[in-house]
Amino acid sequence: MSAPAVRRSRGGAVARWTFLGLLALFFVVPQLAMARFAFQNVPVVMLDSSTVLQGWSAHRLIEALAEPELWVSARTSVVLAALAIALNLALLMPLAVLVEVYRPRLRPLVTAVTLLPWVVPPIALVVGVAATFRQVAPWFLASPLSLVPFYALWAMPFTYRALDAGLRAVNARTLVEAARSLGASLPTVLVRVLAPAMSAAIVASAGLTGALVLGEFAFASLLLKNTLPTYLVNYQRGAPQAGMALALTVMVFTAVGMAGVVHLLRRRGLGVSTVGV
Amino acid sequence: MTRTSTNQRTDGQHNDMATIEMIGVRKEFGATVALADLHLSIGSGELVCLLGPSGCGKTTALRLLAGFETPDAGAILVDGDDITTVPPRRRGFGMVFQEYSLFPNLTARQNIEFGLKVRRAGKAETAATVERLLTMTRLEKHASKFPHQMSGGQKQRVALARAIATQPRLLLLDEPLSALDAQVREHLREEIRRLQQQVGVTTVFVTHDQHEAMAVADRVAVMRDGVLEQIDPPRTLYSRPASAFVAGFVGTVNRVGARPEPDGWRVLGAHVPAVGEAVTGTAVVRPEQLAVQRANGTPGVFATVTGVSFLGALTRLTLDHPDEGPLVADLIGPEADGWEVGDRAIARVRADAGSVVLQ
Amino acid sequence: MVVIGHAFAPNGVPGLGAMSEAVSGPFRSPFRNSIVLSAVTAVIGGALGLLLALAVKDLTRPRWLRPGIDAWCSVASQLGGVPLAFAFVAALGTQGVVTKALDAIGIDLLGTGFSLSSLAGLVVVYLYFSIPLMFLVVMPAVAGLRETWREAATLMGASPWRYWRSVAAPLLVPPVLGGVLLLFINAFSAYATAYVLDSSGQLVPLQIRFVLQGNVITGEQDLGYALVTWTVALLAVGLAVMTLLQRRAARWAQA
Numbered sequence: 001m002s003a004p005a006v007r008r009s010r011g012g013a014v015a016r017w018t019f020l021g022l023l024a025l026f027f028v029v030p031q032l033a034m035a036r037f038a039f040q041n042v043p044v045v046m047l048d049s050s051t052v053l054q055g056w057s058a059h060r061l062i063e064a065l066a067e068p069e070l071w072v073s074a075r076t077s078v079v080l081a082a083l084a085i086a087l088n089l090a091l092l093m094p095l096a097v098l099v100e101v102y103r104p105r106l107r108p109l110v111t112a113v114t115l116l117p118w119v120v121p122p123i124a125l126v127v128g129v130a131a132t133f134r135q136v137a138p139w140f141l142a143s144p145l146s147l148v149p150f151y152a153l154w155a156m157p158f159t160y161r162a163l164d165a166g167l168r169a170v171n172a173r174t175l176v177e178a179a180r181s182l183g184a185s186l187p188t189v190l191v192r193v194l195a196p197a198m199s200a201a202i203v204a205s206a207g208l209t210g211a212l213v214l215g216e217f218a219f220a221s222l223l224l225k226n227t228l229p230t231y232l233v234n235y236q237r238g239a240p241q242a243g244m245a246l247a248l249t250v251m252v253f254t255a256v257g258m259a260g261v262v263h264l265l266r267r268r269g270l271g272v273s274t275v276g277v
Numbered sequence: 278m279t280r281t282s283t284n285q286r287t288d289g290q291h292n293d294m295a296t297i298e299m300i301g302v303r304k305e306f307g308a309t310v311a312l313a314d315l316h317l318s319i320g321s322g323e324l325v326c327l328l329g330p331s332g333c334g335k336t337t338a339l340r341l342l343a344g345f346e347t348p349d350a351g352a353i354l355v356d357g358d359d360i361t362t363v364p365p366r367r368r369g370f371g372m373v374f375q376e377y378s379l380f381p382n383l384t385a386r387q388n389i390e391f392g393l394k395v396r397r398a399g400k401a402e403t404a405a406t407v408e409r410l411l412t413m414t415r416l417e418k419h420a421s422k423f424p425h426q427m428s429g430g431q432k433q434r435v436a437l438a439r440a441i442a443t444q445p446r447l448l449l450l451d452e453p454l455s456a457l458d459a460q461v462r463e464h465l466r467e468e469i470r471r472l473q474q475q476v477g478v479t480t481v482f483v484t485h486d487q488h489e490a491m492a493v494a495d496r497v498a499v500m501r502d503g504v505l506e507q508i509d510p511p512r513t514l515y516s517r518p519a520s521a522f523v524a525g526f527v528g529t530v531n532r533v534g535a536r537p538e539p540d541g542w543r544v545l546g547a548h549v550p551a552v553g554e555a556v557t558g559t560a561v562v563r564p565e566q567l568a569v570q571r572a573n574g575t576p577g578v579f580a581t582v583t584g585v586s587f588l589g590a591l592t593r594l595t596l597d598h599p600d601e602g603p604l605v606a607d608l609i610g611p612e613a614d615g616w617e618v619g620d621r622a623i624a625r626v627r628a629d630a631g632s633v634v635l636q
Numbered sequence: 637m638v639v640i641g642h643a644f645a646p647n648g649v650p651g652l653g654a655m656s657e658a659v660s661g662p663f664r665s666p667f668r669n670s671i672v673l674s675a676v677t678a679v680i681g682g683a684l685g686l687l688l689a690l691a692v693k694d695l696t697r698p699r700w701l702r703p704g705i706d707a708w709c710s711v712a713s714q715l716g717g718v719p720l721a722f723a724f725v726a727a728l729g730t731q732g733v734v735t736k737a738l739d740a741i742g743i744d745l746l747g748t749g750f751s752l753s754s755l756a757g758l759v760v761v762y763l764y765f766s767i768p769l770m771f772l773v774v775m776p777a778v779a780g781l782r783e784t785w786r787e788a789a790t791l792m793g794a795s796p797w798r799y800w801r802s803v804a805a806p807l808l809v810p811p812v813l814g815g816v817l818l819l820f821i822n823a824f825s826a827y828a829t830a831y832v833l834d835s836s837g838q839l840v841p842l843q844i845r846f847v848l849q850g851n852v853i854t855g856e857q858d859l860g861y862a863l864v865t866w867t868v869a870l871l872a873v874g875l876a877v878m879t880l881l882q883r884r885a886a887r888w889a890q891a
Binding site (some may be wrong): 229 | 684687688691692697706707708710711712714717718719720722723724725726727728731733734763764767824825826827831832841844845848860861864867868871875879
């Protein structure tokens, strides 16, 4: 424990890299296993170490992509995601601006409130809302679009935090005061000044919301709606390997999309942790 | 390890003052040479400032003294004992860092106690030492505050108290004032000097601020590119800089042409004695060595005043000289009154200026 | 609100019948399972996530590594769901690739009683998103441990152990506990993964669905509401404690 050369002992380095290597294995192996299930034209029972190189093909994925029902549920999911993003931004953007610019003292309270959806597990949320609507407006739950408020609510912590971080990063208060002193109305300020200045935060929050909605299973399954994830589960029951191919594809797309969002945030100097958690 | 010089201080405190020597110390980081062959000898109870621009090796020298780095060549001696390979925790040194070095989970008092507790000092002794240090640093009222409840100046006073609590043989200060406001900085550097003299601890103070170095140090060591350019008391450094770099670093200078004359040099139309050897025929003249007079029809070469800043005790003129280019002159008293931009003036080296440095 | 009303007033009559029934008899075991599953996941995931953060703290050498791990963790922490469950079926299921590979070198994974629908199996799957989540939560705190603190402590004669005990550990405890609680909450409410791996499982979220989808008998429905109320109460307490701990950590971070 004297000079740096001694502090970083060889044993420590070995332990550190072993640990990192094992973790990497833990994270990569399931994906590779899934890739084998998905893209090897080999019966599942035969998938052992002797068949690693056999029969790689994408035909199962193509098969799965040919199902018309996939596209129906995928479209539902995309529409849901778009609506949830729109609803979330429409509600939270003014709220975030209001709090940041006009009532900064309320910020801790609002931040705490926006965290609430985390405490309420999806299942509890569904139960609560369903119980309410069954008495008030039973028709509401019939449409797949009834999922939109759930998703908006559920994604609220992520969206709000991303927006809040963005507002602070662009120094929103000064911007708004400057724009107002030049005679701009509040809606004008919102649309023409703040929105462009914090486009990164908006894209990020939209991306996060989108990724969450596209992967969301609990609400849809409980309310018996057909979205992409519920379709995946049903489809995989009938066609295990093709189902995996589809799931892997969806996961890779989501991961790449989210990594893109993270990258965008990083370039704008926003930490992942300020947005994600 | 033997401790040779134990002094009885007026406040009844025993202190181990030590002499420090760095002999031919070299340190490289990859391809960069941070320190090339540094020889530095510091007397017991002395405060030496390592001064230089960033990247000059002053911080590396300090970290080598602390033991956070090991030299590639050379040795570090304390009272004649080689401590080059002694790990930091056994060196018995104290250190104050730039910023953020207080343990945030401990109060001011607990921070100061830390080293004493680690060394298992007695309870009564610890308490007495901490009280004395709190008084000395005027922190009595803040003893139970956490770092985040204190101002920058208060935090650095705690850091100072913490560093000297264990009665170190050597106190290392790594730009301790650089994160503070100008006013606090000036105040605290006086306090550091006072404490250092009161405790009598041998001290190495790293800074890039020449005023700070000149104000606190017994001797200032000016460093450049890993090499020690000059080490001297502040006055000597200012009046007889060994090189133009040193002259430029420890104050504002004008570089003007110099022509040899019998017994000296002709600089800006005046005869001056000079130190150094004229290699390029350039003299280094300080702003206060220049006299500026209004050009009232007298013949000569005229400079034009391009700026006047009133700095309180003195007024600084910037001039544009047809032969020498821009010049800076500091004026005091009646000479300083009534200048305006655009005035024409004669600038020359004062008769009583003493010597100038040649390059 | 409606839910809580129902929970405390089964059949419109105020009373604690449903609330107590929800944690007794057949429902005691889902609660116990869920709590054990979430707690084990939170503790193991917390420890591994913290270790990961410590391991990469001053790792500068492959320059892509830190940003790579950051990005991967923010993606993986949200990967809990249907595809993740499939991936583990492919790896560790009865016909899983890893299961067979282990079998080939003489380790009979299934013979040891391991199954993805068992608690142990679910823990392994949940760790997949818990470790990255923990990493994201504690990394700022770990990165905030300043080198000067260690150096200051060392110069004052402290051993590495002493530095950890007196400085680093106290600073890391609040964010680490906060992170562990977050993992607990996250694991407790995870639904999709558990549903795919074991749809009739003895876990609270699955049981709530079970009770409510078969809601022919009115009493059952109130029971479901009571289950929800318990769950929310449990998680709310967790969140409150977490917020408290993180506020404390944030205060220290200012210094």
